[in-house]
Amino acid sequence: MSLVIKGASLLGEGPADLFIDDTGTFVDIAPSGAETIDAAGLVALPGLVDLHTHLREPGREDAETILTGSQAAALGGYTAVLAMANTSPVTDTAEAATRVWELGREAGLVHVQPVGAVTRGLAGEELAELGLMHRSRAGVTVFSDDGKCVHDARVMRRALEYVKAFGGVVSQHAQDPSLAGPSACCHEGELSGRLGLPGWPGIAEEVIVARDVMLARHTGSRLHVAHVSTAGSVEVLRWAKAQAGRDGHWDVTAEVTPHHLLLTSDLLAGYDPTFKVNPPLRPQEDVEALRAALADGTIDAVATDHAPHARHDKEHAFVDAAFGMLGLETALGVVRTALPDLSWADVARVMSVTPARIAGLADQGRPLAPGSPANVVLVDPDASVTVDRDASASLSRNNPWHGRSLSSRVVHTVYAGRLTVRDGALAQAGAHSS
Amino acid sequence: MKHLLSIDDLSTDDIHQLFETAADMHDVQRREVKKLPALRGRTVVNMFFEDSTRTRSSFEIAGKWLSADVINVSAKGSSASKGESLRDTVLTVCAMGVDGLVIRHPASGAAVQVSEWVDAAVVNAGDGMHEHPTQALLDAYTLQRHLGSLEGRHVAIIGDLTHSRVFRSNVQCLTRLGARVTVVAPPTLMPSGIVAWSAAAGFETSYDVDAVLPDADAVMMLRVQRERMSGAFFPSAREYTVGYGLTRNRLALLKPDVPICHPGPMNRGLEIAADAADAAQSVVLEQVSSGLAIRMAVLYHLLAGSPEGGIA
Ligand SMILES: [Zn+2]
Numbered sequence: 001m002s003l004v005i006k007g008a009s010l011l012g013e014g015p016a017d018l019f020i021d022d023t024g025t026f027v028d029i030a031p032s033g034a035e036t037i038d039a040a041g042l043v044a045l046p047g048l049v050d051l052h053t054h055l056r057e058p059g060r061e062d063a064e065t066i067l068t069g070s071q072a073a074a075l076g077g078y079t080a081v082l083a084m085a086n087t088s089p090v091t092d093t094a095e096a097a098t099r100v101w102e103l104g105r106e107a108g109l110v111h112v113q114p115v116g117a118v119t120r121g122l123a124g125e126e127l128a129e130l131g132l133m134h135r136s137r138a139g140v141t142v143f144s145d146d147g148k149c150v151h152d153a154r155v156m157r158r159a160l161e162y163v164k165a166f167g168g169v170v171s172q173h174a175q176d177p178s179l180a181g182p183s184a185c186c187h188e189g190e191l192s193g194r195l196g197l198p199g200w201p202g203i204a205e206e207v208i209v210a211r212d213v214m215l216a217r218h219t220g221s222r223l224h225v226a227h228v229s230t231a232g233s234v235e236v237l238r239w240a241k242a243q244a245g246r247d248g249h250w251d252v253t254a255e256v257t258p259h260h261l262l263l264t265s266d267l268l269a270g271y272d273p274t275f276k277v278n279p280p281l282r283p284q285e286d287v288e289a290l291r292a293a294l295a296d297g298t299i300d301a302v303a304t305d306h307a308p309h310a311r312h313d314k315e316h317a318f319v320d321a322a323f324g325m326l327g328l329e330t331a332l333g334v335v336r337t338a339l340p341d342l343s344w345a346d347v348a349r350v351m352s353v354t355p356a357r358i359a360g361l362a363d364q365g366r367p368l369a370p371g372s373p374a375n376v377v378l379v380d381p382d383a384s385v386t387v388d389r390d391a392s393a394s395l396s397r398n399n400p401w402h403g404r405s406l407s408s409r410v411v412h413t414v415y416a417g418r419l420t421v422r423d424g425a426l427a428q429a430g431a432h433s434s
Numbered sequence: 435m436k437h438l439l440s441i442d443d444l445s446t447d448d449i450h451q452l453f454e455t456a457a458d459m460h461d462v463q464r465r466e467v468k469k470l471p472a473l474r475g476r477t478v479v480n481m482f483f484e485d486s487t488r489t490r491s492s493f494e495i496a497g498k499w500l501s502a503d504v505i506n507v508s509a510k511g512s513s514a515s516k517g518e519s520l521r522d523t524v525l526t527v528c529a530m531g532v533d534g535l536v537i538r539h540p541a542s543g544a545a546v547q548v549s550e551w552v553d554a555a556v557v558n559a560g561d562g563m564h565e566h567p568t569q570a571l572l573d574a575y576t577l578q579r580h581l582g583s584l585e586g587r588h589v590a591i592i593g594d595l596t597h598s599r600v601f602r603s604n605v606q607c608l609t610r611l612g613a614r615v616t617v618v619a620p621p622t623l624m625p626s627g628i629v630a631w632s633a634a635a636g637f638e639t640s641y642d643v644d645a646v647l648p649d650a651d652a653v654m655m656l657r658v659q660r661e662r663m664s665g666a667f668f669p670s671a672r673e674y675t676v677g678y679g680l681t682r683n684r685l686a687l688l689k690p691d692v693p694i695c696h697p698g699p700m701n702r703g704l705e706i707a708a709d710a711a712d713a714a715q716s717v718v719l720e721q722v723s724s725g726l727a728i729r730m731a732v733l734y735h736l737l738a739g740s741p742e743g744g745i746a
Contacts, residue, residue: 190628190630192626193596193631196564197542199626272547273547312519312521315519315521316520317543317547318543319541320541
């Protein structure tokens with residue numbers, strides 16, 4: 001099936017037509033018999049790439065499956081997601097990684113790229129079979145114990161050293177467990193003091209980020225910092241990037257979640273577990289620092305940390321409720337709302353081009369130009385969407401944006417030349433063709 | 435007032451009204467037949483997810499003296515360990531037709547959350563490190579009986595503030611009644627952000643017990659949870675007592691007849707010396723009988739009269 005997208009505004013610049021042939025590649029001239037989409041007034045961006053998605057399969061298919069997560073991703077404008085390793089069983093072997101990759105192919109809506117665990121069973125002690133995961137068909141290059149911090153400095157050092165052999169990257173969930181204890185669930189500050197919730201101090205993130213950038217320098221390896229949440233971490237990253245730019249042979253990147261760009265810790269005042277997330281929501285000063293860091297490139301990417309949970313896992317006392325919130329369907333709208341002045345080219349940079357580079361996904365985040373694989377999202381920049389948590393492809397409803405109005409709207413998504421989302425709804429026919 | 439979750443739910447008038455009712459209830463306690471018919475036909479469930487014989491019995495007797503049907507549900511360790519959500523556990527109990535739910539839970543905010551799920555009037559009988567409003571009311575009521583009014587009086591709250599729901603409720607209740615409050619603890623046992631909080635809420639903080647005591651009109655000692663002693667919050671029991679305990683020597687710093695409160699159970703010899711616990715000005719046992727009166731008043735205001743609650 002070939003496709004003509006007429007009159008789209010490429011990265012917010014003047015209108016142009018995009019031609020996609022039946023191999024799913026952008027071409028110079030309109031293929032014959034192509035379906036035509038009128039994209040006048042819509043902004044075209046390379047399909048979004050999420051460095052940080054929890055798909056819950058295997059193990060918690062009641063909360064999300066690779067298929068439903070893929071659907072949510074497509075609706076959010078994504079053409080690739082990195083599926084975190086903290087499933088049950090953990091993605092810590094080549095077989096487990098390949099299985100996730102295959103299920104992603106079967107769903108066929110986005111590229112599902114498994115993230116491998118850094119340590120066996122996420123226990124933080126022995127390295128998982130990083131090399132075998134890399135050599136598998138899944139071709140794992142990003143490794144993370146996300147949900148847990150690789151807190152043993154020696155294990156972190158070895159992981160960074162080991163993945164150098166094949167250009168891997170370690171994505172760290174930075175949370176010193178001795179500074180943010182097992183129940184830590186609220187930004188440590190006046191609010192946690194008054195609410196009596198166990199504090200999760202910014203310093204618990206910052207000391208790990210500081211340690212890890214030094215380890216990255218020492219090993220000359222690639223470090224990626226997941227979901228940065230504090231102004232202090234931003235300062236450390238700014239320093240590290242300046243240094244790495246001079247030394248050259250080490251590479252530090254970082255991501256921020258949409259929710260940390262817009263929501264603040266005072267939402268916890270009513271103890272609603274919808275807003276319980278790890279790392280926790282932070283005060284306005286941190287939010288401002290994160291926005292500035294994303295705009296100036298200190299933070300490289302936006303990653304959703306899409307974390308679906310069944311209702312009953314959230315309906316506990318706040319301290320006992322599961323961490324996490326949904327994010328795939330709303331990410332672009334949140335970024336547009338939090339940073340309305342960000343250019344579309346910058347949106348493409350932080351939500352597609354750079355994430356694809358960090359994850360080593362050659363087919364993703366490419367220019368919308370002949371020869372590139374046709375992964376593209378078309379966005380109505382002037383629309384706004386009032387989020388309804390029940391209008392979701394996700395199996396879960398832990399949506400912090402319910403009832404909120406977000407800027408812009410994903411209208412069409414094209415993955416590998418096929419429409420996965422048409423007029424804001426899943427394009428069923430496209431979902432199952434090969 | 436539909437629930438009592440936090441002192442913040444109460445206006446100053448509400449507090450005074452509760453105190454007046456509590457005074458009436460106090461009189462009832464002295465009668466030979468201690469029952470009032472006020473809550474006949476009403477059902478109150480004490481749902482305790484954490485043990486507390488003292489608070490549970492107080493609520494139980496309070497309910498019974500008001501002629502309510504009182505049922506105790508010990509939910510300790512039950513729900514989460516069986517995979518049941520707190521919401522399901524509570525809804526199951528309330529489906530049996532409950533008018534009042536007295537809830538004690540080890541997690542901060544649990545009573546607030548529960549109040550959003552159920553139709554019954556919810557009384558927070560202590561939620562984690564958050565609040566224990568009836569304790570604060572009974573403390574203030576007790577002190578008011580001794581000091582007349584709390585307006586302009588200086589109350590020192592001393593001890594493990596970080597982990598204390600009693601402190602969190604008391605600091606609100608006492609300042610609302612016009613008292614000047616100074617809280618004293620080692621820096622490791624001060625809640626995070628207390629500097630900004632105290633400035634906004636109008637109370638003072640200090641690390642120096644000896645400097646605060648001579649000016650105090652009332653002293654409220656907080657319990658040190660023994661299990662936290664080696665948690666790097668302070669070096670040793672001995673050092674804590676020397677630094678922050680109400681020792682015999684410190685008793686001498688107090689003005690005469692300054693009432694001494696403690697929410698119990700006391701660690702004698704740790705935060706409070708036996709001499710202080712048993713001193714003539716100790717009001718520890720009086721707090722227990724005040725507690726009963728206050729809880730009767732609270733249940734009465736929430737459950738008697740019109741279905742919306744309120745004073746009949
Ligand atoms: Zn994480």
